[in-house]
Amino acid sequence: xxxxxxxxxxxxxxxxxxxxxxxxxxxxxxxxxxxxxxxxxxxxxxxxxxxxxxxxxxxxxxxxxxxxxxxxxxxxxxxxxxxxxxxxxxxxxxxxxxxxxxxxxxxxxxxxxxxxxxxxxxxxxxxxxxxxxxxxxxxxxxxxxxxxxxxxxxxxxxxxxxxxxxxxxxxxxxxxxxxxxxxxxx
Amino acid sequence: xxxxxxxxxxxxxxxxxxxxxxxxxxxxxxxxxxxxxxxxxxxxxxxxxxxxxxxxxxxxxxxxxxxxxxxxxxxxxxxxxxxxxxxxxxxxxxxxxxxxxxxxxxxxxxxxxxxxxxxxxxxxxxxxxxxxxxxxxxxxxxxxxxxxxxxxxxxxxxxxxxxxxxxxxxxxxxxxxxxxxxxxxx
Numbered sequence: 001x002x003x004x005x006x007x008x009x010x011x012x013x014x015x016x017x018x019x020x021x022x023x024x025x026x027x028x029x030x031x032x033x034x035x036x037x038x039x040x041x042x043x044x045x046x047x048x049x050x051x052x053x054x055x056x057x058x059x060x061x062x063x064x065x066x067x068x069x070x071x072x073x074x075x076x077x078x079x080x081x082x083x084x085x086x087x088x089x090x091x092x093x094x095x096x097x098x099x100x101x102x103x104x105x106x107x108x109x110x111x112x113x114x115x116x117x118x119x120x121x122x123x124x125x126x127x128x129x130x131x132x133x134x135x136x137x138x139x140x141x142x143x144x145x146x147x148x149x150x151x152x153x154x155x156x157x158x159x160x161x162x163x164x165x166x167x168x169x170x171x172x173x174x175x176x177x178x179x180x181x182x183x184x185x186x
Numbered sequence: 187x188x189x190x191x192x193x194x195x196x197x198x199x200x201x202x203x204x205x206x207x208x209x210x211x212x213x214x215x216x217x218x219x220x221x222x223x224x225x226x227x228x229x230x231x232x233x234x235x236x237x238x239x240x241x242x243x244x245x246x247x248x249x250x251x252x253x254x255x256x257x258x259x260x261x262x263x264x265x266x267x268x269x270x271x272x273x274x275x276x277x278x279x280x281x282x283x284x285x286x287x288x289x290x291x292x293x294x295x296x297x298x299x300x301x302x303x304x305x306x307x308x309x310x311x312x313x314x315x316x317x318x319x320x321x322x323x324x325x326x327x328x329x330x331x332x333x334x335x336x337x338x339x340x341x342x343x344x345x346x347x348x349x350x351x352x353x354x355x356x357x358x359x360x361x362x363x364x365x366x367x368x369x370x371x372x
Binding site (some may be wrong): 121 | 196197198199202203206207210211214217218219220221222223224225226227229230231232233235237240242243247249250251253255257258259260261262263264265266267269270271272273274275276277278279280281282283284285286288289290299301302303304305306307308309310311312313314315316317318319323324325326327328329330331332333334335341344345348349352354355356357358359360361362363364365366367368369370371372
């Protein structure tokens with residue numbers, strides 16, 4: 001009878017995203033989002049953070065679940081290693097944003113992904129955070145992200161996929177460009 | 187007999203940090219750290235990231251445990267909400283870095299903390315990530331961090347504590363200043 005074709009399925013609802021893009025282009029007010037977390041100190045450098053609700057599409061969005069994170073410094077700094085370091089958590093955010101983008105762009109381009117892994121390395125001279133030398137920055141001097149992708153596509157197409165994900169990534173933008181942060185005491 | 191004095195104890199080993207500061211000032215090679223994570227795509231916008239070893243003090247540092255993170259996009263974007271959004275995870279990193287700094291600076295200044303909480307809000311116009319308008323940035327336009335701190339100190343001292351934490355925070359630096367990120371396909 002008819003030939004069976006397997007549609008590309010990376011688990012991304014690309015029709016929804018195309019409609020959202022059109023709808024929010026026409027109604028920019030709905031595109032104003034606010035993401036939030038609450039952080040509580042436990043002891044030493046250990047703290048816990050939760051993410052639950054956010055604001056978007058013009059209203060409060062209550063999620064059915066709450067996400068919990070522990071953060072701490074490693075034993076190397078005489079801390080208790082009760083969670084990943086904040087500097088590692090930045091890499092988690094960057095990795096997960098770029099990978100979500102790879103899957104989304106692949107769906108948009110009809111590329112079936114089989115596996116995607118990334119390793120991230122961030123170089124930091126800790127003389128900055130320790131206040132040894134004010135010429136040394138506190139943050140990363142360099143971050144390297146290396147993708148291994150198995151997909152139904154040429155190497156050239158895979159490279160273009162990763163490049164497009166970078167171009168649309170919120171966290172890549174936050175890390176590579178300056179972002180305003182206002183810190184105050186209530 | 188003698189009066190009992192309760193030493194300030196926020197759970198931070200400040201003597202160790204003072205010694206580390208001195209030692210790494212004398213031996214800058216040991217201060218070159220590399221933090222790492224590995225990210226694996228699951229399906230759709232869901233991925234998992236692990237943090238385990240890192241490099242520091244001139245050698246590989248194997249941690250006794252591995253930290254796991256799930257990230258995803260919320261149901262609002264027709265995703266499965268299997269983890270916090272990457273944009274929320276950036277706020278987790280920022281919050282936990284600043285709070286670790288508050289505890290450390292408090293210990294250094296002999297200020298006993300009783301409780302520390304912070305709420306973070308990040309404003310994002312999602313027309314950026316959706317590619318609706320190339321004049322809209324992908325990342326946060328603004329992040330607000332608000333601390334509530336109960337401590338054995340004046341309001342002025344508490345504000346100075348938070349200001350000093352900002353000044354020495356790795357993640358605050360990464361978010362507020364540009365950081366090089368190189369992304370490639372292996």
